[in-house]
Amino acid sequence: MNNDSKVIVALDYNSAASAQKFVDSVSPELCKLKVGKELFTQSGPEFVSGLVGRGYDVFLDLKYHDIPNTVAKAVRVAADMGVWMTDVHASGGRRMMEDAREVLEQTNSNMLLIAVTVLTSFAEEDLAEIGIQCSPEEQVLRLASLAQSSGMDGVVCSAMEAQGLRRALGETFTLVTPGIRPAAAAGDDQRRVVTPTDAIANGSSYLVIGRPITQASDPVATLLAINSEIST
Numbered sequence: 502m503n504n505d506s507k508v509i510v511a512l513d514y515n516s517a518a519s520a521q522k523f524v525d526s527v528s529p530e531l532c533k534l535k536v537g538k539e540l541f542t543q544s545g546p547e548f549v550s551g552l553v554g555r556g557y558d559v560f561l562d563l564k565y566h567d568i569p570n571t572v573a574k575a576v577r578v579a580a581d582m583g584v585w586m587t588d589v590h591a592s593g594g595r596r597m598m599e600d601a602r603e604v605l606e607q608t609n610s611n612m613l614l615i616a617v618t619v620l621t622s623f624a625e626e627d628l629a630e631i632g633i634q635c636s637p638e639e640q641v642l643r644l645a646s647l648a649q650s651s652g653m654d655g656v657v658c659s660a661m662e663a664q665g666l667r668r669a670l671g672e673t674f675t676l677v678t679p680g681i682r683p684a685a686a687a688g689d690d691q692r693r694v695v696t697p698t699d700a701i702a703n704g705s706s707y708l709v710i711g712r713p714i715t716q717a718s719d720p721v722a723t724l725l726a727i728n729s730e731i732s733t
C-alpha cells in the first residue's frame with residue numbers, strides 16, 4: 502500500500518510515550534502524522550526523526566513566523582530532518598516566504614512548504630479585534646494568493662474556504678485543512694469547522710484531525726471510519 506491517506510493525525514500529546522502508543526497502533530498507510538508545538542517542545546527532533554525512520558509522512562507544524570533569515574534557517578533544519586512538510590505564517594510576508602523557498606532550492610529539498618492563512622480558531626470578530634476588518638474568507642484569499650506568488654506549495658486554511666481557493670488558485674495548490682469535526686462532534690476551540698466528507702467535497706488536499714481521533718474511546722476505529730467515509 503502507498504502512503505496516500507488524506508488524513509493527517511495531529512499528535513497533540515503531552516509526552517512522547519503517549520504519542521508513541523498511538524503511533525504503534527497505526528501504520529504509514531493509514532495516516533500521515535503531525536507534530537506540533539506541544540509534542541515538539543516536549544520531545545524534540547529525535548522523536549520526529551523516529552517517525553520519519555518508520556516511514557511516516559511527517560508534517561512538522563511549528564508555524565514559523567520571524568524575520569526572513571531566522572525562518573529560512575529553521576526551514577532548512579526541518580528539511581534536513583527529512584520531514585514531508587512544514588509551515589510558516591503567511592502574515593510573515595513575501596520576503597520571509599521567498600527566502601524560505603530559496604533555501605530549499607539551494608539544498609535541492611523536495612519538502613513541501615506551506616503557509617498558514619487565518620487560524621481555524623478565528624471567526625470574523627477575532628480578526629476585527631486584531632485590526633483586520635474583513636471576513637475570514639477574504640483574508641484567507643488575500644494571504645493564500647500572497648503565499649502562492651511567494652513560492653509556497655500550498656496553505657493551511659479551513660475547508661470552508663477550500664472551494665473558493667481551488668477556483669482562484671488552481672487544482673495543484675495544496676490545501677491543508679484543520680478544524681475538521683465529524684457531524685455532531687464538539688467544536689472545542691475551533692470556529693471554522695467542516696465535516697470530513699464536506700472538506701473533501703470542497704477540495705481539501707489533506708484533513709488535519711487531532712482530538713476527534715486522539716481523544717476518542719477507540720482512536721484507531723475512529724481513524725478507520727474517517728478513512729472509509731472520505732474514500733466512498
Ligand SMILES: O=c1ccn([C@@H]2O[C@H](COP(=O)(O)O)[C@@H](O)[C@H]2O)c(=O)[nH]1
Nearest residue numbers: 511537619620621679680709710711712
Ligand atoms: O489554523 C490552524 C492551524 C493549525 N491547527 C492545528 O491542527 C490541529 C487541530 O487539532 P484538533 O484537535 O482537531 O482541533 C492542532 O494541532 C492545531 O495546532 C489548527 O487547528 N488550525
